[in-house]
Amino acid sequence: xxxxxxxxxxxxxxxxxxxxxxxxxxxxxxxxxxxxxxxxxxxxxxxxxxxxxxxxxxxxxxxxxxxxxxxxxxxxxxxxxxxxxxxxxxxxxxxxxxxxxxxxxxxxxxxxxxxxxxxxxxxxxxxxxxxxxxxxxxxxxxxxxxxxxxxxxxxxxxxxxxxxxxxxxxxxxxxxxxxxxxxxxxxxxxxxxxxxxxxxxxxxxxxxxxxxxxxxxxxxxxxxxxxxxxxxxxxxxxxxxxxxxxxxxxxxxxxxxxxxxxxxxxxxxxxxxxxxxxxxxxxxxxxxxxxxx
Numbered sequence: 257x258x259x260x261x262x263x264x265x266x267x268x269x270x271x272x273x274x275x276x277x278x279x280x281x282x283x284x285x286x287x288x289x290x291x292x293x294x295x296x297x298x299x300x301x302x303x304x305x306x307x308x309x310x311x312x313x314x315x316x317x318x319x320x321x322x323x324x325x326x327x328x329x330x331x332x333x334x335x336x337x338x339x340x341x342x343x344x345x346x347x348x349x350x351x352x353x354x355x356x357x358x359x360x361x362x363x364x365x366x367x368x369x370x371x372x373x374x375x376x377x378x379x380x381x382x383x384x385x386x387x388x389x390x391x392x393x394x395x396x397x398x399x400x401x402x403x404x405x406x407x408x409x410x411x412x413x414x415x416x417x418x419x420x421x422x423x424x425x426x427x428x429x430x431x432x433x434x435x436x437x438x439x440x441x442x443x444x445x446x447x448x449x450x451x452x453x454x455x456x457x458x459x460x461x462x463x464x465x466x467x468x469x470x471x472x473x474x475x476x477x478x479x480x481x482x483x484x485x486x487x488x489x490x491x492x493x494x495x496x497x498x499x500x501x502x503x504x505x506x507x508x509x510x511x512x513x514x515x516x517x518x519x520x521x522x523x524x525x526x527x528x529x530x531x532x533x534x535x536x537x538x539x540x541x542x543x544x545x546x547x548x549x
Contacts, residue, residue, distance in 0.1 A: 257305060260316075264355040266348075267332040268339075271295075272318035272356065277309040283367040283542070284314035284360055285396070288353065290374030292325045292341035292444050298373065300398075303531035311539050313369075316360065320352040320379070325445055342435060342445050345453050346461050349379040350386060361391055369542060371396035374493050374525065378403060378463045385475045394482040394545055396538055399525055400505070405467025405495040406441075407455050416455065423448035466496040466504055473508035482514035484541045486534060488523025516541055 257275045264270065272295055285308055289295055295317040308315040321329065327340035353370070360368055368391050370380040377400035384392055407416035419436055425448075426434050432449030440446050446454075454461050465471035476483075485505050487498035494501050502517025509515040518537050523530040 260359070262318075262355045262359045263332055264321075264351045266351055268321060268337070268351075269330045269332065270319050270321070270352060270355065272316050273305065274314070274316045275305045275309050276314045277312050279312065281312050281314055282365055283312065283369070283546070284316060284365040285369045285371050285538070285542075286353075286356055286360065287315070287317040288320060288349075288370065288372045288376035288379050289317075289323065290372075290376050290399075290401070292322065293373070293376075294323050295319045298526060300527050300531040300534055303535055307532075307535045308539070313539070313542065314365065316356065318352075318356050321348060322375070325443075342450060343433065343447050344450055346379075346382070346459070347453075350383050353379065353383045354387070354389075357389060357391060366391070367393050367546070369394050369396055371398065371538070372400070373398045374401045375403065375461070377401065378461050381463050381475050381479065382460060384481065385478045388480070392481060394484065394542070395479065396541070397483065397485045398527070398534060399487060399491050399493045400464045400485055400501075401493040402464045402466045402495050402501075403461040404455060404459065404465065404471060406493070408468060409495050412441075419446075419451055420456065423451040427452060464494070464501075464505070466494060466501045469504075473504070476505060476508045477510050479509065480511045480513075482516075482541070482545050483509055483512050484516050484518070484538065486518045486520070486537060488520045488525070488527060488530065490522060490524045493525045514545065 260272050260274050262270050304315050321339045322341045322344040324340045326342045328336045372380040377397040427448050435445045462471050463475045485502050498519045506515045520530050
């Protein structure tokens with residue numbers, strides 16, 4: 257197990273934790289964390305760092321420019337830039353994912369599986385939809401969050417309406433970098449520019465639209481590789497019923513050669529206590545894909 261670094265196309269330095277099996281392999285899982293998360297704190301990461309390599313699959317868990325709420329990242333010119341989720345622009349996630357995939361590819365990995373948690377699922381789906389990267393063999397969704405559904409539901413809609421108005425006002429005044437006065441979901445500080453980027457009617461984060469079907473599933477419909485979707489029955493990141501959500505995803509995965517939906521009874525968004533079950537589901541799915549290919 258080792259810490260590794262990569263440089264993005266816009267010269268941002270990112271870090272990750274890499275674990276390889278003892279025997280040589282060309283299969284690796286690249287994990288993208290969720291909103292304001294990081295590459296180590298979720299309990300299932302520790303299990304994956306151990307169990308994926310034991311089963312012949314390397315594992316790389318990484319930070320992105322959306323790591324933490326506010327984070328200073330080093331650049332190759334020696335300067336630092338303030339990003340983190342508070343100042344993140346969703347579409348730039350492709351630069352981070354691309355850099356990590358390029359690194360893995362240069363190191364001989366030919367079967368790259370993108371795994372995301374929560375917002376990370378939106379990022380890997382968006383990446384593959386826009387890049388159609390042939391090095392990526394499957395997408396592994398762990399709690400594919402309905403980002404717009406999380407703010408459009410009746411409980412959160414009043415705050416969302418106020419956030420949109422405040423964001424539009426600040427951006428209109430050229431102050432898009434200012435933080436909104438109220439934190440998102442009581443914990444996440446977000447700048448006006450980022451809020452509009454993530455939650456406006458034209459937001460590219462609108463990928464897993466279980467709550468409002470009118471928003472569609474255009475991104476999912478373009479993906480041509482296998483997909484695995486994992487939910488928990490107590491997951492608060494999807495707004496709707498997890499079984500129904502998987503059914504909706506399967507119906508819209510019209511170009512994917514294989515879609516599998518899994519639901520763990522009692523699992524929350526963090527999957528505490530369900531770490532082994534996630535790993536078992538992922539490894540089973542990957543094995544089925546590799547046997548077919």
